Amino acid sequence: MGHMPEKLAALLAEFETITDRYERYELLTEYADTFQEVPETVARRPFPQDHLVPHCESQVYFWAREEGDHTFKFYFAVENPQGLSAKAMAAILDQTCSHVPAWQVLHIPDDLPLRLFGKDLSMGRTLGLTSLVAMVKAAARRHVSRCPVCQAQDGQESA
Amino acid sequence: MSDIRERNYAHPEVLVSTEWVAQHLNDPNVRIIESNEDPLLYPSGHIPGAVEVDWVRDLNDPLMRDYINKEQFEELMSRIGVTPEMTVVFYGDKNNWWATYAFWVFQLFGHTNAKIMDGGRLKWIKEGRPLTKEVPQYPRTVYKARERDDSKIRAFRDQVLEHIRARKPLVDVRSPEEYRGERLHMPDYPNEGALRGGHIPGAVNVPWSRAVNPEDGTFKSAEELRKIYLEEVGLKPEDDVIVYCRIGERSSHTWFVLKYLLGFEKVRNYDGSWTEWGNMVRVPIER
Numbered sequence: 001m002g003h004m005p006e007k008l009a010a011l012l013a014e015f016e017t018i019t020d021r022y023e024r025y026e027l028l029t030e031y032a033d034t035f036q037e038v039p040e041t042v043a044r045r046p047f048p049q050d051h052l053v054p055h056c057e058s059q060v061y062f063w064a065r066e067e068g069d070h071t072f073k074f075y076f077a078v079e080n081p082q083g084l085s086a087k088a089m090a091a092i093l094d095q096t097c098s099h100v101p102a103w104q105v106l107h108i109p110d111d112l113p114l115r116l117f118g119k120d121l122s123m124g125r126t127l128g129l130t131s132l133v134a135m136v137k138a139a140a141r142r143h144v145s146r147c148p149v150c151q152a153q154d155g156q157e158s159a
Numbered sequence: 160m161s162d163i164r165e166r167n168y169a170h171p172e173v174l175v176s177t178e179w180v181a182q183h184l185n186d187p188n189v190r191i192i193e194s195n196e197d198p199l200l201y202p203s204g205h206i207p208g209a210v211e212v213d214w215v216r217d218l219n220d221p222l223m224r225d226y227i228n229k230e231q232f233e234e235l236m237s238r239i240g241v242t243p244e245m246t247v248v249f250y251g252d253k254n255n256w257w258a259t260y261a262f263w264v265f266q267l268f269g270h271t272n273a274k275i276m277d278g279g280r281l282k283w284i285k286e287g288r289p290l291t292k293e294v295p296q297y298p299r300t301v302y303k304a305r306e307r308d309d310s311k312i313r314a315f316r317d318q319v320l321e322h323i324r325a326r327k328p329l330v331d332v333r334s335p336e337e338y339r340g341e342r343l344h345m346p347d348y349p350n351e352g353a354l355r356g357g358h359i360p361g362a363v364n365v366p367w368s369r370a371v372n373p374e375d376g377t378f379k380s381a382e383e384l385r386k387i388y389l390e391e392v393g394l395k396p397e398d399d400v401i402v403y404c405r406i407g408e409r410s411s412h413t414w415f416v417l418k419y420l421l422g423f424e425k426v427r428n429y430d431g432s433w434t435e436w437g438n439m440v441r442v443p444i445e446r
Contacts, residue, residue, distance in 0.1 A: 021216070022294070025202040032199060057196070057253075082252045082280065084199035120216045122196060123352060123406060123434070 002157040004107040008096035012115055024118055028088040034095070035087035038063060038075035047077060053135055056128035058083025060090065064139035070150055072105070072143075073098045074136055089113065089129045093136050102147070103154035105140035108133055163277060166380040169422025173415075174277045174378065175248055177286055183248075184208050190241050190297075194261040195252045195280070196408075204290030206250070206283060210239040210297070214257055214408070218264045226307065232268045233302045240297025243270070243304075250276035250283065254368060254376040256412050263411040263428060266312055268304045275415065281376040312414070314401045314427035316435060316442075319359065322401050323443070328394055329362035330402045332413045333433065337405070338364040340446040352405065353437025357446040359403065363392040367409040370416045384421055396423050403429040403436075 003009070018024045042063055043051070053060040059079035064072045074097060076090035097105050113129035114121060121129075144150040163174045183189045184207055191209040193201050201211040212218065217235055220227055227235065241247060247270065249258035258275055265273050276283070284290070309315075314322070322329060331338050340356030358364070369387055371378055378384075388394045400423060402410040407430025417423040436442060 022202060025199055029199050029203045032203070082197060082200060084203055085197045088199060117198065120198065120213060122215055122408075124408075125196065125198070127352070 002107045002154050003104055004109065005097050005100040005104050007100075008092075008108065008112075011092065011096055012109075012112075015116055021118060021120060024116075028116065029084060031091045031095075032084045032088040035076075035078065035091040036094070038077045042075050043077070053128070053131050055131045056086060057124055058086035058128065060086050060128075060132060062132070062135045064136070066143065067099065070101050070103070070143070070147065070153075071099045072102065072139060074139075076132075085117065085125060085129060086132065089116070089132050092116065093132065097136060101150070101153065102140040102143045103150045103157065106137060106144060106154065108137055110134075166378070166382075168378075168381050168420045170419040173274050173419045175274045176277055177283050177288060180206065180248060180250070180276050180283075181288060188244070189246045189248060190239065191276075192239070192247055192249050192258075192261065193251055193280070194249055194257045196257050197252055200252055200280065202292065204292055207289055207291045207293070208295050209250075210295060212239065212249075212261050214260060218261060226264055226267060229268070229304050229306050232304045232307070236270075236302035236304070237299045240300050241270075241302060242300045243302060244272070246272050246274065248274045248276055250279045252280050254281065254371045254373075254412075255279040256367065256409055259415040260408045260411040263312065263414060267307045267309060269308065270304075277378060278376040285375060312418075312427055314403075314429040316429075316431055316439065318427075319401060319403075319429055319431075319436070320442070322399075323360055326361065328398050328400050329359055330388075330392070330394070330400060330410075330413060330417075331358045331362040331364050332367040332402055332404045332410045333358075333364070334366055335364055337433070338362075340444075352434045355437045355444055357437075357444040358433075359436055360443045360445045362403075362445075363394075365392055365413070367404065367412045370413065370420075378416065378420060381420060384416060388417065388421060394423075396421060398423065399425045401427050401429050403432040405433045406430065407432045 047061040051061045053062050061077040063075040074094050078086045112133050113126055163171050191206050192212050193205050193209045194212045218226055249262050251258035255275055262273055338358045402413045404410040407428055410428050414426050414428045417426045
């Protein structure tokens with residue numbers, strides 16, 4: 001099994017120490033406050049529908065810009081002003097997985113939303129946030145599938 | 160939006176305005192309850208004095224797919240400092256979608272002294288009214304509830320099958336794409352929790368959000384609602400109606416509209432909804 005992005009692993013370790021539900025939500029709210037919307041140099045409204053994250057009820061759009069060094073810069077737009085969970089998730093994915101080698105992005109845990117938000121997450125919310133994670137991983141997977149360097153690196157780290 | 164009393168609802172007393180709530184923030188006989196779909200909203204700021212009731216943590220049985228029982232409801236009410244005589248006022252995100260869900264669960268236990276704040280979080284915030292991050296602490300109360308009564312406002316799968324056979328009206332409040340079964344499972348993405356897409360045979364499709372004014376989240380007037388539910392899809396106030404969605408949350412909003420705003424006599428919410436129906440063996444499905 002390869003390594004997930006280092007910053008994300010550290011963040012998950014921090015969340016594992018939080019036992020109080022409210023404290024967990026306060027920390028996530030702080031991440032939501034740091035959310036930065038996709039800049040106009042990357043995309044402008046109306047955003048194209050093929051960038052809409054499926055199943056996410058907060059109407060989230062996603063872009064992955066290849067940086068040329070096997071890494072990506074991830075961008076998001078959250079159209080629902082009350083979509084704080086989506087903003088928190090997007091901010092965390094950007095801050096921990098942008099500029100990280102694609103072969104490591106592949107190893108973001110699929111259950112990331114539950115590990116961050118805890119088990120008291122509604123099914124719809126879980127599906128939406130899991131979709132965000134899936135979009136990020138899918139972008140990395142497309143790159144790795146056609147990049148022998150990434151495949152070799154992933155093989156080495158998985159060994 | 161006009162004053163609630165001018166909208167000619169069948170039971171206008173179940174709605175209160177944001178202004179009414181602002182005037183009752185310190186009323187010891189009123190408990191304001193926020194209930195959201197997004198769990199981060201309450202910690203980010205809520206109406207001063209409001210407590211949170213979380214659908215997953217507070218209203219669902221932690222093991223079985225069901226709602227809390229009498230003892231669990233009594234414990235919840237004690238914890239949030241509510242007495243049987245107290246007026247509870249729900250509000251929340253998504254145009255009060257989860258607020259009406261909590262309201263519906265409270266009705267299973269007969270706490271009829273309950274209201275919805277028209278417009279929910281959206282309207283309160285748009286009006287620039289105060290929010291706080293301070294979580295209030297109220298003295299515990301002694302709350303004696305009656306046994307949960309599912310018979311009047313809740314429907315189960317066998318009752319839905321009987322309903323179909325009797326050709327009685329069903330309302331599917333999901334999106335048209337879900338109703339038509341067009342939402343397909345995509346590689347790399349989670350599905351919506353059902354093995355089959357489509358709708359329950361005979362159900363008409365009226366997305367729940369059509370009942371609200373999108374600009375401020377308030378409910379449409381009775382006249383506007385009648386145009387949708389009576390004229391457009393042919394429901395009658397004397398009908399025996401079952402509403403459903405994916406897990407019964409969106410349909411509780413339509414249940415509220417039909418029962419209280421339009422005065423339908425018999426409306427039940429099928430909370431098993433599509434996550435039960437779309438996974439059951441040998442039940443009929445239409446697309």
